[in-house]
Amino acid sequence: MQYDEGYAPGTVGVGPHPRPWPAGDRWDPELLAHGDRRNVVDRYRYWTREAIVADLDTRRHDFHIAVENWAHDFNIGSVVRTANAFLAKEVHIVGRRRWNRRGAMVTDRYQHVRHHPDTADLTAWAAAEDLPVIGIDNLPGSVPLETTVLPRRCVLLFGQEGPGLTEEARKHAAMVCSIAQFGSTRSINAGAAAAIAMHAWVQTHVFG
Structure with a gap:
């Protein structure tokens, strides 16, 4: 899976998540293990893309x-x-x-x-x-x-x-x-x- 999204490692985002990892479907094991360099706000760090979209869908404007x-x-x-x-x-x-x-x-x-x-x-x-x-x-x-x-x-x-x-x-x-x-x-x-x-x-x- 590709998570770089055009940003060089070490310049944007966060590194691997410290253990123990949080539990639940929203979390992406690869991001937890290797870090999250995506251009997303902090609340969505380590979330799967699908979980982010689903959360945004609950709040979208009209x-x-x-x-x-x-x-x-x-x-x-x-x-x-x-x-x-x-x-x-x-x-x-x-x-x-x-x-x-x-x-x-x-x-x-x-x-x-x-x-x-x-x-x-x-x-x-x-x-x-x-x-x-x-x-x-x-x-x-x-x-x-x-x-x-x-x-x-x-x-x-x-x-x-x-x-x-x-x-x-x-x-x-x-x-x-x-x-x-x-x-x-x-x-x-x-x-x-x-x-x-x-x-x-x-x-x-x-x-x-």
Whole structure:
């Protein structure tokens, strides 16, 4: 089994667990014996991957993240990583099934990721789940994210770097929220936008 997850031994994590070892199904004997170098918070040290996912599933928040992937967007990995950090229910990849996982820093192992071949499939799924789709893009007619209360149950949808949300996505969005910018650039990348939107959701529904 591979536990390195891209981190050099001795630089991240903890060494072998001292004896006696804790008992129970959540503990991974190989990690207990050899140490846990994974990029996980301390409470999950020495746990099996399955046990970590099962525990996260008991606490996941009610928002989903969706990102359009029509040209192998390199930001998708960072979106997945941030979704894991904010404990999103699921991440939905719309368009190409393959995406660059490097930026995810293996957090996709702990985050549920679902694929949709096109926007129509995503929006049909969301409608069946009674989840409004909220687009995030600086478009004419969009409302400021900073003054908008995001629904507790929703799908936050992001377009690709550069072109932003597709026309199809805009048509199916219940509303589109913009993120205030003050510099010369026309847009920020999807990874940064996703982090800002997720934090706004958490401020309202976790700390509000």
